[in-house]
Amino acid sequence: EPEVTQTPSHQVTQMGQEVILRCVPISNHLYFYWYRQILGQKVEFLVSFYNNEISEKSEIFDDQFSVERPDGSNFTLKIRSTKLEDSAMYFCASSLRGDSPLHFGNGTRLTVT
Amino acid sequence: SQQGEEDPQALSIQEGENATMNCSYKTSINNLQWYRQNSGRGLVHLILIRSNEREKHSGRLRVTLDTSKKSSSLLITASRAADTASYFCATDGGNFGNEKLTFGTGTRLTIIP
Numbered sequence: 182e183p184e185v186t187q188t189p190s191h192q193v194t195q196m197g198q199e200v201i202l203r204c205v206p207i208s209n210h211l212y213f214y215w216y217r218q219i220l221g222q223k224v225e226f227l228v229s230f231y232n233n234e235i236s237e238k239s240e241i242f243d244d245q246f247s248v249e250r251p252d253g254s255n256f257t258l259k260i261r262s263t264k265l266e267d268s269a270m271y272f273c274a275s276s277l278r279g280d281s282p283l284h285f286g287n288g289t290r291l292t293v294t
Numbered sequence: 295s296q297q298g299e300e301d302p303q304a305l306s307i308q309e310g311e312n313a314t315m316n317c318s319y320k321t322s323i324n325n326l327q328w329y330r331q332n333s334g335r336g337l338v339h340l341i342l343i344r345s346n347e348r349e350k351h352s353g354r355l356r357v358t359l360d361t362s363k364k365s366s367s368l369l370i371t372a373s374r375a376a377d378t379a380s381y382f383c384a385t386d387g388g389n390f391g392n393e394k395l396t397f398g399t400g401t402r403l404t405i406i407p
Contacts, residue, residue, distance in 0.1 A: 185336070216397075224337065224382065224397040237394050272336055282327060283395070285336035 183207040187273050187286035194263055195294055202258045202289045204273030213256045214274040214283065215248065217241070224272070230256065231279070263293045299398055300383060306404040313370045315401040317383030318363075324386050326359055327395070328368050331380045340368075340381075370403075378405045 186205045194200050206213050215227040228238040228248055235248065247259045256275075260267055270290050274283040300317050307313055319326070325344045329337040343350045343359045343366065350357045356369040370377055380402050384395040 216395075223399055224384075226394050226396070229394065239394070274337075280325070282339035282342055283337075284339070285329075287334075287336045 183284075185273055185275055185284050185286035187271075187289050189289060190287065191290045191292070193292045193294065196265060197262050200260050200263055200291065202260075202271050202273075202291070204256045204258075204286055205254050206256055206273065206275030207277075207284055208254070210275035210277050210284070212236075212276045212279055213248075213250070214276075215258045216272045216274060216285075217269040218272065218288075219269040227258070227271075260291075263291075265293050267291060268293045300381070300401045302401060303399065304402040304404070306406060307373060308406050309373055309375055311373055313373050313377070313403055313405075315368045315381050315403070317366045317368070317398055319366075319383070319385045319396075319398075320364060321385070321387045323361070326357075326366050326386075327384045328355075328357060328366075329382045329384060329397075331382065331400070333379075337382065373403075373405045375405050375407050377403060379403060 188203045192200055213230040216224050217227055218224045226239050228242045229236045230248055245261045249257050270288040272285050272288045274285045276283050300315055323345050325342050327342045328340045330340055331337045341352045341355055341357050343357050345361055354371045359366045366383055380400040382400045383398045
């Protein structure tokens with residue numbers, strides 16, 4: 182069964198550094214998402230992406246965050262200047278249509294020191 | 295309570311017993327979904343129920359939805375050790391599609407062999 186893959190599985194970075202989290206969505210899916218989960222807390226929506234543009238974003242997704250689909254397969258989340266509170270599991274997801282179930286990757290654990 | 299609150303927060307049962315988890319939400323919805331998360335992994339979609347449906351089955355899973363009470367329940371029958379995981383409900387807030395799912399706090403289910 183097709184999977185959403187994310188790399189790296191764990192990223193450690195120093196405060197103020199830029200990080201790029203990478204995702205390969207399922208190939209025929211058209212909608213892409215980033216969610217995050219701070220340890221022990223809820224899974225929170227960050228951003229959705231469709232037709233090469235952001236379709237919706239949350240309050241968390243401020244100017245420090247950006248997403249890109251640089252080619253036909255990758256979908257990236259960039260955090261320009263990481264803060265301690267950005268430490269979390271970041272999940273990429275994709276869906277075939279806007280109202281179909283989401284398929285999640287296994288996440289990237291980001292630790293900001 | 296916040297949007298998407300599951301109860302109980304934790305549930306331990308003997309293998310073979312049935313497990314029931316509940317979810318309450320606040321806004322209108324088009325659909326409600328249930329996801330499972332094994333420790334350290336991504337979320338796996340289990341079942342989607344639309345706002346005009348009252349009950350849905352998938353294998354050992356049974357989901358009910360009461361839009362008048364803004365609540366849903368997930369029943370897992372004949373539980374197995376492999377069902378040990380966290381279970382989350384997710385709502386779309388009445389928006390078209392899944393662009394901004396709101397997840398609940400989750401129920402941690404432990405099946406005792």
